[in-house]
Amino acid sequence: MDLTVIWAGIIAFAIFMYVVMDGFDLGIGILFPSFQVGKERDQAMNAIAPVWDGNETWLVLGGGGLFAAFPLAYAIILPATYPLVIAMLLGLVFRGVAFEFRWRDPRHRGFWDMSFAGGSLVAAMTQGMILGALLQGVTVEGRNYAGSWFDWLTPYTLLTGVGVTVGYVLLGATFLAMKVEGRAEDHAYRTARIAGWATLALMIAVSLATPLLEGQYWRRWFEMPNILFAAQVPLLTGILFFALMRSIAKRRVYRPFVLALSIFLLGMAGLGVSMWPFAVPPGITIWDAAAPESSQIFMLVGTAIIMPIILIYTAWAYWVFRGKVGEHHYH
Amino acid sequence: MMIDGLDALTLARIQFAFTVSFHFIFPAFSIGLASFLMVLEGLWLKTGKPLYLDLFKYWLKVFAVAFAMGVVSGIVMSYQFGTNWSVFSDRAGPVIGPLMAYEVLTAFFLEAGFLGVMLFGMNRVGKKLHFAATCLVALGTFVSAFWILSVNSWMHTPTGFVMGDNGQFLPGDSWMDIIFNPSFPYRLVHTVTAAYLTTAFVVGGVGAWHLLRNSANAHARKMFSMAMWMAALVAPIQIFVGDLHGLNTLEYQPQKVMAMEGHYDSHPDGAPLILFGIPDSEAKEVRYSIEIPKASSLILKHDLNAPLAGLDTIPDEDEPPVEIVFWSFRIMVGIGFAMLGLGLWSLVARYRRKLYDWTWLHRAALVMGPSGFVAVIAGWITTEVGRQPFTVYGLMRTADSVSPLEAPAVATSLVAFVVIYFAVFGIGTWYIMKLMHNIPHDHETGVKRGDIGPIRTAGITPGPSQNPGDRETFPGSNRESQGPEIVDRTRNEEGGD
Numbered sequence: 172m173d174l175t176v177i178w179a180g181i182i183a184f185a186i187f188m189y190v191v192m193d194g195f196d197l198g199i200g201i202l203f204p205s206f207q208v209g210k211e212r213d214q215a216m217n218a219i220a221p222v223w224d225g226n227e228t229w230l231v232l233g234g235g236g237l238f239a240a241f242p243l244a245y246a247i248i249l250p251a252t253y254p255l256v257i258a259m260l261l262g263l264v265f266r267g268v269a270f271e272f273r274w275r276d277p278r279h280r281g282f283w284d285m286s287f288a289g290g291s292l293v294a295a296m297t298q299g300m301i302l303g304a305l306l307q308g309v310t311v312e313g314r315n316y317a318g319s320w321f322d323w324l325t326p327y328t329l330l331t332g333v334g335v336t337v338g339y340v341l342l343g344a345t346f347l348a349m350k351v352e353g354r355a356e357d358h359a360y361r362t363a364r365i366a367g368w369a370t371l372a373l374m375i376a377v378s379l380a381t382p383l384l385e386g387q388y389w390r391r392w393f394e395m396p397n398i399l400f401a402a403q404v405p406l407l408t409g410i411l412f413f414a415l416m417r418s419i420a421k422r423r424v425y426r427p428f429v430l431a432l433s434i435f436l437l438g439m440a441g442l443g444v445s446m447w448p449f450a451v452p453p454g455i456t457i458w459d460a461a462a463p464e465s466s467q468i469f470m471l472v473g474t475a476i477i478m479p480i481i482l483i484y485t486a487w488a489y490w491v492f493r494g495k496v497g498e499h500h501y502h
Numbered sequence: 503m504m505i506d507g508l509d510a511l512t513l514a515r516i517q518f519a520f521t522v523s524f525h526f527i528f529p530a531f532s533i534g535l536a537s538f539l540m541v542l543e544g545l546w547l548k549t550g551k552p553l554y555l556d557l558f559k560y561w562l563k564v565f566a567v568a569f570a571m572g573v574v575s576g577i578v579m580s581y582q583f584g585t586n587w588s589v590f591s592d593r594a595g596p597v598i599g600p601l602m603a604y605e606v607l608t609a610f611f612l613e614a615g616f617l618g619v620m621l622f623g624m625n626r627v628g629k630k631l632h633f634a635a636t637c638l639v640a641l642g643t644f645v646s647a648f649w650i651l652s653v654n655s656w657m658h659t660p661t662g663f664v665m666g667d668n669g670q671f672l673p674g675d676s677w678m679d680i681i682f683n684p685s686f687p688y689r690l691v692h693t694v695t696a697a698y699l700t701t702a703f704v705v706g707g708v709g710a711w712h713l714l715r716n717s718a719n720a721h722a723r724k725m726f727s728m729a730m731w732m733a734a735l736v737a738p739i740q741i742f743v744g745d746l747h748g749l750n751t752l753e754y755q756p757q758k759v760m761a762m763e764g765h766y767d768s769h770p771d772g773a774p775l776i777l778f779g780i781p782d783s784e785a786k787e788v789r790y791s792i793e794i795p796k797a798s799s800l801i802l803k804h805d806l807n808a809p810l811a812g813l814d815t816i817p818d819e820d821e822p823p824v825e826i827v828f829w830s831f832r833i834m835v836g837i838g839f840a841m842l843g844l845g846l847w848s849l850v851a852r853y854r855r856k857l858y859d860w861t862w863l864h865r866a867a868l869v870m871g872p873s874g875f876v877a878v879i880a881g882w883i884t885t886e887v888g889r890q891p892f893t894v895y896g897l898m899r900t901a902d903s904v905s906p907l908e909a910p911a912v913a914t915s916l917v918a919f920v921v922i923y924f925a926v927f928g929i930g931t932w933y934i935m936k937l938m939h940n941i942p943h944d945h946e947t948g949v950k951r952g953d954i955g956p957i958r959t960a961g962i963t964p965g966p967s968q969n970p971g972d973r974e975t976f977p978g979s980n981r982e983s984q985g986p987e988i989v990d991r992t993r994n995e996e997g998g999d
Contacts, residue, residue, distance in 0.1 A: 225617075228611050235599070
């Protein structure tokens with residue numbers, strides 16, 4: 172198998188891991204103000220305090236991995252979405268420090284709670300918009316971005332931004348449903364139900380808008396024989412949504428989160444159908460953007476050895492902090 | 503606005519200098535602090551003395567805040583290469599990208615994966631496993647320094663590459679030639695040692711502050727004593743290592759050393775050491791200089807009469823900005839010798855058994871508390887400005903590395919970074935200082951978070967009023983009384999019941 176394809180798979184995996192792991196973090200952040208000041212918010216925060224840093228590392232791997240494996244894509248996408256990337260990074264600054272700062276300064280805890288929520292919202296929205304900006308195509312000349320600094324701002328990118336944000340809220344709500352107790356738990360299930368319907372509506376909207384952007388997307392999805400394969404993605408997604416809404420209604424503990432993750436995975440698969448084999452649509456393929464074989468091999472050896480170890484100790488860290496964070500202190 | 507007149511290149515350079523300088527303050531502290539925590543926890547496990555556990559928990563709270571700021575400012579750095587230096591990223595990516603990917607894989611995940619257990623997990627995983635987590639976090643900070651300094655060193659002394667037809671730097675036969683490029687070993691040792699010294703002086707400053715308030719405080723005594731050992735032993739090592747690093751720079755980046763020394767002119771028979779003066783790059787001379795004849799040749803060539811070339815041998819367009827490098831170098835070296843002085847002073851005090859009594863020593867240590875940060879930033883300015891006008895030394899110019907961005911975009915983001923960094927990290931630094939202001943005492947609380955969640959089970963040991971039996975777990979504890987108001991304040995600060 173082609174090393175470039177393997178690396179595209181590894182980057183996709185890192186991005187998926189990021190979306191899975193930081194998606195619910197950011198979703199919890201966005202939902203934060205809707206929880207009552209005091210124990211409810213403390214519970215929500217403590218549900219992710221021990222793991223957020225590890226979750227965010229997947230974003231660094233996504234960026235660093237792209238830099239290493241597809242330097243040309245990295246060098247084009249970041250200038251093309253410059254204001255979005257800067258806004259995302261500053262959003263992550265506000266939300267990252269809030270984890271510590273809110274405990275250090277009770278008098279200004281309200282401010283840091285808002286910075287936690289606002290930072291999470293900005294990060295989620297900009298990530299969705301970066302995705303949209305990539306899908307709608309980037310102007311390239313030679314090896315450089317050649318558009319202006321607001322090319323990314325279109326109705327389509329706003330749609331993808333809202334879509335990803337609402338999807339993260341769904342992940343966050345279903346994650347909290349597993350981790351918190353009492354009134355906060357009821358609130359999590361209620362929110363999950365609303366976010367579930369909203370995610371479904373936005374996924375349909377994005378799915379309808381995307382093939383209209385570019386002829387090649389249309390052909391991927393709607394021409395024979397592609398449609399036979401491609402149609403499985405929305406079909407499966409529909410079935411999973413049905414199961415998701417049922418599990419939320421029945422207040423299952425783990426199932427809603429797992430189903431929400433599966434829906435995200437299918438969303439990524441849909442993206443794959445649209446984008447393949449482009450790293451930067453409409454012109455730059457993964458082979459155009461790929462680092463030389465020597466770099467690919469050097470990193471692949473390390474990744475093959477280290478990645479399983481990372482997954483093991485990450486799982487262990489989650490295991491250490493398993494179960495409900497609880498509302499009562501003395502049992 | 504003032505920045506309206508600047509072009510995108512200048513703005514991008516200011517932005518990178520600003521974000522990386524701000525960022526490096528936190529790792530410079532957390533690399534050393536992680537190791538210090540490892541030592542404290544190790545001593546606690548070995549001796550069973552609760553004093554070490556108290557100190558561990560005292561500094562763990564500081565570490566949590568500093569590490570969070572390091573993480574978020576570090577994520578910014580991992581994207582700054584692409585946002586502002588996309589041409590550089592495209593061309594150098596095949597060589598330095600994999601090293602940065604290795605940093606993520608081997609260091610960032612390790613730190614992040616075990617940080618949660620280190621901060622909240624002692625009661626959940628037990629002492630030994632918790633100590634292992636602390637060690638792994640400390641190891642992670644070092645491994646991170648290893649990779650990123652390899653990348654940085656390669657940009658100073660590029661080796662092991664071939665030029666591709668598309669203008670990219672491509673890896674040559676051996677990755678070892680890239681990773682272990684000529685300046686890397688020196689830079690790594692010099693930087694990590696600097697991080698240890700920086701932390702030692704912070705710890706020493708905090709210890710001194712509390713000794714000045716109460717010289718009988720056993721916790722303050724212990725941290726002050728440990729910090730002064732570090733100062734006395736490591737400062738001379740650092741000066742020696744710095745000298746070796748300078749000789750390495752002379753071999754591979756001579757014009758940087760010329761700028762550091764203020765040598766506009768060549769000296770065929772022994773170059774003077776310019777202690778101070780005002781460099782003037784227009785006139786190409788150092789005004790009002792105080793010099794020691796031939797001493798520069800002695801230091802750099804170990805021969806009084808050895809010839810030393812000056813900037814007159816370098817084309818003007820390849821010269822670094824002398825004024826900045828000249829001054830930043832002197833600030834770094836000056837602080838280095840002041841650190842050595844304090845270390846020696848502490849040895850005298852220790853020998854006379856006055857380490858905890860000489861208040862002038864404590865005042866000096868307090869003033870020197872933040873000096874490591876100044877020295878570290880001055881050192882980085884010396885080496886990075888000294889590499890100009892290149893990003894990849896001698897091969898790729900900074901002017902050719904920048905992203906094709908419009909100046910207003912870079913200006914806006916620069917303003918945003920400056921405002922937000924000063925506000926957020928300023929406040930964070932204030933919180934750290936508040937933590938350091940708390941008197942270190944018996945039964946220190948861990949990283950407590952209200953009464954719920956990871957906290958309830960994971961505050962390393964409950965506060966004294968919550969669990970009076972706590973004391974029994976530490977046989978032989980002989981504690982001074984600190985009075986109840988301290989305990990109360992800690993509890994309030996942490997959110998209380």
